[in-house]
Amino acid sequence: MRIAVSGSIATDHLTVFPGRFADQLVPSQLHHVSLSFLVDDLEVRRGGVAANIAFGLGGLGLAPLLIGAVGTDFGPYEVVLKEQGVDTSGVLVSGERQTARFMCTTDQDANQIAAFYAGAMAEARDIDLTTLIGNAAPDARPDLVLIAPNDPEAMLRHTRQCRELGIPFAADPSQQLARLDGTQVRDLVDGARWLFTNEYEAALLLERTGWTRDDVLDRVGTWITTLGSHGARAECADGTTLRVPAVPDVPVVDPTGVGDAFRAGFLAATARGLALKAAVRLGCSVAAEVIRTVGSQSYDAAADRLLANLTAAYGTDAAEEIAPYLAVVTREGGDSS
Ligand SMILES: Nc1ncnc2c1ncn2[C@@H]1O[C@H](COP(=O)(O)OP(=O)(O)OP(=O)(O)O)[C@@H](O)[C@H]1O
Numbered sequence: 001m002r003i004a005v006s007g008s009i010a011t012d013h014l015t016v017f018p019g020r021f022a023d024q025l026v027p028s029q030l031h032h033v034s035l036s037f038l039v040d041d042l043e044v045r046r047g048g049v050a051a052n053i054a055f056g057l058g059g060l061g062l063a064p065l066l067i068g069a070v071g072t073d074f075g076p077y078e079v080v081l082k083e084q085g086v087d088t089s090g091v092l093v094s095g096e097r098q099t100a101r102f103m104c105t106t107d108q109d110a111n112q113i114a115a116f117y118a119g120a121m122a123e124a125r126d127i128d129l130t131t132l133i134g135n136a137a138p139d140a141r142p143d144l145v146l147i148a149p150n151d152p153e154a155m156l157r158h159t160r161q162c163r164e165l166g167i168p169f170a171a172d173p174s175q176q177l178a179r180l181d182g183t184q185v186r187d188l189v190d191g192a193r194w195l196f197t198n199e200y201e202a203a204l205l206l207e208r209t210g211w212t213r214d215d216v217l218d219r220v221g222t223w224i225t226t227l228g229s230h231g232a233r234a235e236c237a238d239g240t241t242l243r244v245p246a247v248p249d250v251p252v253v254d255p256t257g258v259g260d261a262f263r264a265g266f267l268a269a270t271a272r273g274l275a276l277k278a279a280v281r282l283g284c285s286v287a288a289e290v291i292r293t294v295g296s297q298s299y300d301a302a303a304d305r306l307l308a309n310l311t312a313a314y315g316t317d318a319a320e321e322i323a324p325y326l327a328v329v330t331r332e333g334g335d336s337s
């Protein structure tokens, strides 16, 4: 089963100011601030929701198609994604703008001054799935397209094009929910095979759409809501709700990208034919690996680590049920499903 992931591709540029911002601000001169901080430790981290999820799927042995817009600075990032097994042929390279970039400086008191440059992401709306996917050979067509946070026009366009092409899609509006109106959110969600939110976004989605929980469940296949350290819940139209606890006792080093890793684990499991409960468990297991590491693409999705998490959280039988599916990945290093 081939999965395509449409969404943001970005880098985080993080610096540390070894002083206090407050000491540099002169209250009487705030009307013409002109400050420059000499910073230490520039760290560039790979990120962007679609790139994170594609990275995770690649690490689990699938060969996901990444769809998004970047700048000509994407070269070194692309190398890493390709090494991970990600197909980057769906990435549009802008001739004018650089890849989306989050720039943040943190001071000694953990105060932050940040800016997000959307850059080339705005051009994701120019990517035409009808051309990219519709004209592909039948065996190269994705069986599922995940629509992750991105330029809102791109999210809406790609969702509509999935409907027109008859390709199942998953809706993952996440942080973009805040800037979408009710009509747009309804358009992104209606008819999704899977809907992903965290707990806050689940409430925001109901508020934005004006739908009840049942209205949502009438319109999507299954609604998966991640609950942070409480794990995740899956709600189905037939009224069943499944609750899966998180992996216990995970040292929280850096939670960035944890939701994306969950989606990668979940989707890899469903792509390989695992049932819902096992898929949610694998999602939690992959998410636990991200929390232990700094950044959202520095973790190791090796089968033995994932199995250790599964055993700790759900017992030996649960781990043994999933093990053969992970073994396929480890043995062949590719998507054999
Ligand atoms: N403290 C924790 N310990 C173990 N697992 C966790 C913890 N926090 C999160 N997880 C795992 O990660 C999954 C996703 O977490 P969460 O609901 O916080 O996502 P999120 O809010 O979308 O995060 P983000 O958008 O920052 O990536 C959870 O379902 C759970 O499996």
Ligand SMILES: [Mg+2]
Binding pocket: 174, 175, 198, 259, 260
């Ligand atoms: Mg999230």
